[in-house]
Amino acid sequence: MEDLQQFKQTYFDESGEFLAVAEAGLLRLAPGNVDLDEVNAIFRAVHSIKGGGGAFGFSELVAFAHEFETVMDGVRSCTIAVTDALVNTLIRANDILAQLLAHARDGTKPELGFADPVVVALRHHAQTAADAVQESPAPSTPVTNLPETVSRVVTVRFQPKADLLMTGNDPTFMLRALTHLGAAEIECDVGGLPTLAHLEPELLYLQWLVTLTTDASLVDIQDVFEFVSDDSLVEITEHSADGASPTASPSETDEAAGGAVTPNSPGGLAPATRTEATVATVAGAASPSQLALYEASAPALAAGDSKAAAGKSSTAGDGAHLNLGGHTIRVDLDKIDRLVNMVGEMVITQAMVAEHVRDLPPGQFQELLEGLEQLAQHTRELRESVMSIRAQPVSSVFSRMPRLVRELSSETGKDVVLITAGENTEVDKTVVENLVDPLTHMIRNSIDHGLEKPDDREAVGKPRTGTVHLSAQHRSGRIVIEVADDGRGIDRPKVLQTAIKRGLVQPGINLSDEEIDNLIFVPGFSTADKISNISGRGVGMDVVRRNVSNLGGRIGVYSAPGQGSRFVLSLPLTLAVLDGMVISVGLERFVLPLTNIVESLRPKATDLHGLVNRCDVMMARGEYVRLVYLHQLFGIPDAIVDATKGLVVLVETEDGGRLGLVVDEVLGQQQVVIKSLESNYRRLDGVAAATILGDGRVALILDVAGLQEMSQHARSPASRSVADAAIQLPAL
Amino acid sequence: MVALIKWNEEGGHVKLGLPSDLDLPMAQPLVDSLRHAFTVGDVIEILADSVERVSTACIQALLVASRTAAESRQTFAIVAPSVPFVEACSDLGLASWLNQWRRS
Numbered sequence: 095m096e097d098l099q100q101f102k103q104t105y106f107d108e109s110g111e112f113l114a115v116a117e118a119g120l121l122r123l124a125p126g127n128v129d130l131d132e133v134n135a136i137f138r139a140v141h142s143i144k145g146g147g148g149a150f151g152f153s154e155l156v157a158f159a160h161e162f163e164t165v166m167d168g169v170r171s172c173t174i175a176v177t178d179a180l181v182n183t184l185i186r187a188n189d190i191l192a193q194l195l196a197h198a199r200d201g202t203k204p205e206l207g208f209a210d211p212v213v214v215a216l217r218h219h220a221q222t223a224a225d226a227v228q229e230s231p232a233p234s235t236p237v238t239n240l241p242e243t244v245s246r247v248v249t250v251r252f253q254p255k256a257d258l259l260m261t262g263n264d265p266t267f268m269l270r271a272l273t274h275l276g277a278a279e280i281e282c283d284v285g286g287l288p289t290l291a292h293l294e295p296e297l298l299y300l301q302w303l304v305t306l307t308t309d310a311s312l313v314d315i316q317d318v319f320e321f322v323s324d325d326s327l328v329e330i331t332e333h334s335a336d337g338a339s340p341t342a343s344p345s346e347t348d349e350a351a352g353g354a355v356t357p358n359s360p361g362g363l364a365p366a367t368r369t370e371a372t373v374a375t376v377a378g379a380a381s382p383s384q385l386a387l388y389e390a391s392a393p394a395l396a397a398g399d400s401k402a403a404a405g406k407s408s409t410a411g412d413g414a415h416l417n418l419g420g421h422t423i424r425v426d427l428d429k430i431d432r433l434v435n436m437v438g439e440m441v442i443t444q445a446m447v448a449e450h451v452r453d454l455p456p457g458q459f460q461e462l463l464e465g466l467e468q469l470a471q472h473t474r475e476l477r478e479s480v481m482s483i484r485a486q487p488v489s490s491v492f493s494r495m496p497r498l499v500r501e502l503s504s505e506t507g508k509d510v511v512l513i514t515a516g517e518n519t520e521v522d523k524t525v526v527e528n529l530v531d532p533l534t535h536m537i538r539n540s541i542d543h544g545l546e547k548p549d550d551r552e553a554v555g556k557p558r559t560g561t562v563h564l565s566a567q568h569r570s571g572r573i574v575i576e577v578a579d580d581g582r583g584i585d586r587p588k589v590l591q592t593a594i595k596r597g598l599v600q601p602g603i604n605l606s607d608e609e610i611d612n613l614i615f616v617p618g619f620s621t622a623d624k625i626s627n628i629s630g631r632g633v634g635m636d637v638v639r640r641n642v643s644n645l646g647g648r649i650g651v652y653s654a655p656g657q658g659s660r661f662v663l664s665l666p667l668t669l670a671v672l673d674g675m676v677i678s679v680g681l682e683r684f685v686l687p688l689t690n691i692v693e694s695l696r697p698k699a700t701d702l703h704g705l706v707n708r709c710d711v712m713m714a715r716g717e718y719v720r721l722v723y724l725h726q727l728f729g730i731p732d733a734i735v736d737a738t739k740g741l742v743v744l745v746e747t748e749d750g751g752r753l754g755l756v757v758d759e760v761l762g763q764q765q766v767v768i769k770s771l772e773s774n775y776r777r778l779d780g781v782a783a784a785t786i787l788g789d790g791r792v793a794l795i796l797d798v799a800g801l802q803e804m805s806q807h808a809r810s811p812a813s814r815s816v817a818d819a820a821i822q823l824p825a826l
Numbered sequence: 827m828v829a830l831i832k833w834n835e836e837g838g839h840v841k842l843g844l845p846s847d848l849d850l851p852m853a854q855p856l857v858d859s860l861r862h863a864f865t866v867g868d869v870i871e872i873l874a875d876s877v878e879r880v881s882t883a884c885i886q887a888l889l890v891a892s893r894t895a896a897e898s899r900q901t902f903a904i905v906a907p908s909v910p911f912v913e914a915c916s917d918l919g920l921a922s923w924l925n926q927w928r929r930s
Contacts, residue, residue, distance in 0.1 A: 259850055264882050270917045280919030287886070290861055290894040295853035295883055302919060 101262060101321070105146040106199045107424060112139035113192050114493060120185050121496045128169075128176050136184075137166040143191060145317035147198065148271025149263075155194040156274045158209050161216045162187045174223040183215040185497070246332055248315060250304040253327040256297040263322050269302060271318040276308025427523070430483055434670050437473075437480045438767040441671055442786055444473045445764055449788030474765060477671055481522065485667075488566045488575070489517035491529045495537060495564060502541045509548050509559040510541055516566035521573045525665050528645050529575070532638045536577040536661045537562060539635065544581030544659050554656065556580065572647075572689065573667055578660040584653035586610045593619065611651050615639045646768075646782050648799050672768060674795060676761040676787065677743065679724045680733035683793040684757075685766050685785055690798045692744040692752065694760050699738050709805075712737070712754050714744060719754045722805040724796075727780060734758045745798045753802055764788070768795065780804045831859045832873075840867035846878040853883035860891045868900055871929075875906040880914045889920070892927050903929040 116139040119132045144159035165184065168174030190209045197204045250272065254265055272278050283301040287293075306315070312330060319328045444466075451459070451466055492514050499512040545551075545560035552558050563578040586607060593599045593613045605613075613619055617636040642649045647665035666672070674685035701713045702721075710721040721742065725733035734740035734756075742754040766785035771778060771794075782797035831852075832843030840863040845852065863870045872888060888904065895902030904927050907915075915924040 259881070259883050264850075266882055266914055266917045269919070273917065280917070282919035282923075284889060284893075287890050287893065290857070290864065290890050293857055293887065293890050295857040295887055296850060298882065298886065300882070300886060300889075300918070304919075 102150055102199075104424065105150065106195060109143045109146065109195050112143050113188060113195070114490070115139045116188050116191075117185070117497060118493050120181060120188060121500060123176060123181050123184070125176050125178060130170060133166065133170045137163065137170050140166055140191070141314070141317070143195070145271075145314075145320055147195075148274060148318055149267045149321045150198070151267050151270055152194070152198040153270065153274065154204065154209075155191070155198050156271060158187075158194055158213065159191060160274060161213050161220075162191060165216050165219050168220055168223050174219055180219050183212065183219060186212050187216060246308065248306045248308060248312070248333065249331045250302075250306060250315060251327070251329040251331075252302040252304065252319070254298050254301070254322065255325045255327075256299070258298050258322060258325045259296055261322075261325055263325065265298070265300070265302065268318050268322065269304065272304050272306055272315070275310040275314060275318070276306050278307075279305040281305075425483075430480075434480055434484065437477050438670055441473055441477060441765050441767050442788070444470055445766075445788035446790070447788075477765065481667075481670065482520075484523045484670075485520040486523050486526045487518045487520050488526060488529065488573070491526055491533060492517045492564060492566070494530065495533065498534060498537055499541065499562065502538060506541060506545075507547065508541060508545050510545060510562060511559050512537075512562050512564060514564045519566040519568060519573060521566075521665065521667050522670070525573070525645060525667070528641065529663075529665075532642055532649070532663060533564070533575070533577065535635070535638050536663070537564070540577055540579040540581065540659065540661075544579040544583070546582050568667070569664075572664050575663040575665070576660055577663075578658060580658040583655045583657055583659055584611050584614070584651070586653075586655070589613050607653075611653050614651065615649070643777070646797075670768060671765055672795070673763065674766045674785070675743070675763050676793065677741075677755075677757040678759045678761055679728070679757050680730040682728070682730050683761070683787060683791060684724070685764075685793050685795045686743060686745065686755070687782075687795065687798070688763065690745040690747075692746055694741050694743045696739075696741055697737055702737060710737070712742060714742075714752075714754065717752075719744060719752045720805070721754045721756055722801055723756045724801075725756075727801065727804050747799050747802055751802070753798065753805070755796075755801070766793075766795065831855055833859065835863075835866060838866070838868040839871070840869065841871045841873055843873040844877050844884075846876050848877055848880040848884040850881045850883050853881065853887055856884050857887045860887060860894075864891070864894055864898070864900060870895065870900060870902050872902075872904045873906065874904050874911045875908050877908045877911040880911050882914075882918060885914060885918060885920065889923065892923070903927060905929050 116136045119136040119139075122129070122132060123136075140159055140163045144156050144163055147155040147159060162184070165174060165180075165187075169176060169180075174180065190212050194204060194209070252265065252268065254263075258265070269278075269280055272280075281303045283303065284299075286299040286301065288299065293299075308315070312332060315330055316328075319326060322328075447466060448470065451463060454463075495514070496512055499510050502508075503510040540562050541560070545562075546554070546556070548558035551560065561580050563576065565578075566573060566575045568574075590599070590605065590610050590613070593610075593616070594601050596619065598613065598616050598619065599605065614635045615638075619636065639649050642663060642665065645665055647663060649664075650662045651659060652662065653659040672685075673688040675688055675691055677684050677686055695714065697712050697714070703711050703713070703718070705711060710723075711718045712721050713719075721737060723735065723737075724730070725735060737754075737756045740756055740758050741760055742756055743760065745753050745755055747753060764787070766787070768783045769785055771781060771784045774784070778794075780797055780800040780803075781794045782800070783795045785793055785795055787793050830845055832841075832845075834841040834843070842856075842859055842863060844856075848856070860870070870891070872891075892902050894900075904911075904924065907924065907928055912921075912924065915921055
């Protein structure tokens, strides 16, 4: 049963991928833009979900998928015209299928009739097409690939191996799945049963002959047995409805030619002859099994073979299906996380050893030192390899956005086109998973608040269709995601007015454009004139900023009136370890992310300049850089307060600006394991996380952008609380 | 929770109460119970009203038991089979067999 659970899990994992394939294809499907390869891909995705569902006995799911698949079959054979209404129905059908899968996975029952409206709509589309076919005169040009509207009779011989049950499969699954394909007459051959004394309970002695009246394709039928291909002998024979000679499935023609029952051969089992065959029942247990027709050496029409047959008759859709095999394996995420944790501990241990050997007398223990150097290198490579296992392209998130844009476009009456770039940019799985909500909200915000109505756009000389750009790229060891629109931009007077009205800022205060733009991130702020389902509830951008911040990221907004807005989201690539530079300020140790550091230098007195608002700047490489005294920000006593006697570490912020952090010493580069401060203590301004150093001390990992913000309000109570908290940090 | 086959025997009348989950691991205990029942009883009743899930292996064991009963002229009956039990038999093409041996 554990095996079965494992198979089920694989089925659900694969089904998730199939759903994504189907949704991506459906979103590209439009009247006049029908790519048959893509339609086939959608069909195969739905079909695969149905096939697996049948094997596991998910009857409601299979029944619904069948309705969905029927319409897709009509689309791919060009008998159902692609209309906007049809695409909408198919997208809803994909949603229902996802929900049914979730119910099947969770073992819960869907609400009675919840899929009915979509089923009705699917049937309506199928029926409309069928009516059109009936009413139309003979077509002037032959139409190929028309679905077979006349049901056929198919016989399926199913002879499982005796040990089938021990593989976690049960014939009930397959036989039940067959009944979903049409009217099935199932006859069980019990001729092989032993006596009670000789019965091996876990061996299977039964065989079946199923007569199926169906309009399902042979591939559909073959797929029912996909999971028992290695453990069964399955033979499928097709007969025309009028009892004419049997016709062969492609697979049978290829594979069963040397077998005992050959399609198109006199030995083929037509319905008439089937009734003559003696299929034992309980009452007639002594009858010899008709299934003795099978010879042990007869080549089976195994599902593996049927896959090959299916591959011949289909096209692009199989691509996604077949990608699942070959060079990839599925690994439980917990196992990877355990590996990541262990690598993290290993990094700490390695740092501790390095710390100890630093005290060894120089020139001695050379081999030990070389070995430790190699160990450090291997640890680094191991860390990178492990992290790459967890890395995923952001396409899994980006692919959801066309759907969102489509819906918002429909709800707001705005014409929108979404352009994406950098979908293959990889980032840690946890980060990817946490991108969905922020991106969803930012895109909602862009469409709801940013883009104008088509007429308004036209009036100001813009194209009627608004554009939203969504892009991802690696920059400075982080992933930067941008959502940009070509709308009206942030209405600053309105934003300021709203902020004053809500008491968020004092009347008469002089705020820069940037500060006004950032008011949209203040909790409870919303300028929407009316509350819509899309945005305007005032719980949006502040939550987005908090969530992003919790991930160690930052979000900024840049806007130009009349030209549009740009949200920039910056997140770490991984949440587990980072390359850092350990610095000291007084007796405290801090870690600066290496990716932020430009250089460190000791300025001359002539390089330093004081400004009237107590902000010091330093001339470095021909430009002025604002100095930030860490001892001031964190209230650290006994630190070097004169930058000419300490060091200035030049760091780069996300917006490309530079800061000079005044520190006592730069102690050295080190890989550190990130420990969440939020989950172990609480969030602190200017601090991204914490870590444990080689000597066992806890050090704070600095957040450069946070430091920049803090430095602008250096005497604020917040910075004092950070200083207090830094001293009271608990053990992590 | 371990599912148990309930055993009740009085004067050669054996009643076997099937558990709710008759999956593959239950096939061996069921066969053992059936073998013992046929050695001690003339009347064997299988109480199947609680069955929520049943494997082919267990239905197969009951199938063999019914044949044994027919050959040895012992009385065998499947009493009040539950809906899942009936459906499973139907899926396996054994509806007529069940009708032959069932008792409401």
